[in-house]
Amino acid sequence: MSKLGTPLLVKVEAVHPGEASITGSVDVQPMVHQQDKQGKPYPRQVIHNVPYLRIQGGTSALIIDPKLGDIGFIIISGRDHTHAVTSRQPSPPASFRQFAMQDCVYVGGFLNNGPDQFIQATAQGWRIVTPGIVSIEATKITANCDIETSGDVKAGGISLKQHTHGGVQAGGGKTSPPS
Template sequence: MSDYSYHNATVESAVDAQTEKAIKDIHTSLPAKVIDFNSTLQTVTLAAQVKQILIDGKTVQIPPLMDVPVNFPRGGGFAVTFPLQAGDEGIAIFSERCIDGWHTSGKATEPLDYRFCDLSDAMFIPGICSRPNTIKGFFTDGLSLQTLDGSTFIRITNGKILIKGEIEQNGGFVSSADVVASGISLTNHVHGGVSSGGSKTSGPQ
């Protein structure tokens, strides 16, 4: 403790000092930036964005967090994926116990090490960001799946889906209602220049 003195130590102050020291070795979560992303293993190398304070008051950068599994929303046979780039922000959370056995096998295992809330057992949730990196022009009227600059998006509001950007479709298209392209109805358009024989019609109107 800051007011702890070797010359007037008591049992209580000694216990308090040891407790404070132990608490400082417990890690719960830290903001972090991506250094490198492995898309095959879906792991990242991270740089913690809050420095560590030493006993003498000096601050040091926490060593890079290696082989950190990334959270991508998934379940029921579906997943939402996106590439991560160096500099992307998020939060690193630290498991209560060693995750090495589970991470390697995908099964429930005994902890392979006795460490608790250790920097070695980080998991990464991308997206939580600092104020300078907030999403510009935040869409508040519904759900938006978009590029950060807003140049391309899929936006869902009550009863409507709006898409901005080129669409490449691989598969059929079924519509229970009319389709209108450049102001021309697929169901109700007409063709001019119709005559018998092998002549072709003019374009739709």
């Protein structure tokens, strides 16, 4: 049993992000040292080019690439998975290697500090928090609800708060479009 490659706690030492269409890899440092019979610790070597997890189904994904210093686990394969990782197809093992740390994947998000941006499911609905900008790229957005903001709303470059109407006359007349 001691020869089996069990999951191992690791820290991200480098991130090699892929494009949106391809998952990247990380270099990870195992956080639990080996030790000899006298209890003397021996740090493990950094494991390079470890594929990491993305939450994905078909062509839809939640892309949150790991960051330097993140803590997670590696899951070690029973056989050399080099050909399967490279080709992304079912493949024979690349060698007779078994339960080796080189044949692992990274699953992150354990023991990290609290995030400053997140999407959270609550009993009241979804909560999105970010110190930056939320950018939505879509052909159309449809909302079946009231929309409230403490800021301004602009459409076609025209401010809802700051626009003016020309041609206003007392009585039953109508205003001209905003300018």
